[in-house]
Amino acid sequence: MVEVECLLCEKPLKLPKDFDSEDYDGEAVCQECQSLFHIKIVKSKVRKYRIVERKFGPLPAGVMVEIFKAVAEAKRKQGLEAQEREREEK
Numbered sequence: 001m002v003e004v005e006c007l008l009c010e011k012p013l014k015l016p017k018d019f020d021s022e023d024y025d026g027e028a029v030c031q032e033c034q035s036l037f038h039i040k041i042v043k044s045k046v047r048k049y050r051i052v053e054r055k056f057g058p059l060p061a062g063v064m065v066e067i068f069k070a071v072a073e074a075k076r077k078q079g080l081e082a083q084e085r086e087r088e089e090k
């Protein structure tokens with residue numbers, strides 16, 4: 001089961017009923033701050049994750065940096081292994 005944390009408040013996202021933790025490409029809403037995200041999961045790995053609609057107030061400049069860092073960190077964690085696997089399949 002994939003747990004996706006909100007990029008803004010770090011609470012788990014409320015995933016839709018049809019959410020498939022192995023393959024999913026769609027939207028999810030944060031249960032805490034109600035921000036809307038688009039996530040793409042392939043083989044239980046988060047491949048894309050972006051903010052569609054932010055319900056927080058304006059972000060302080062530093063927060064965007066933190067978000068980019070969080071995304072970079074998530075990508076690093078998922079590792080090159082998954083990317084290589086995908087490349088082989090193409």
Ligand SMILES: [Zn+2]
Nearest residue numbers: 006009030033
């Ligand atoms: Zn949130």
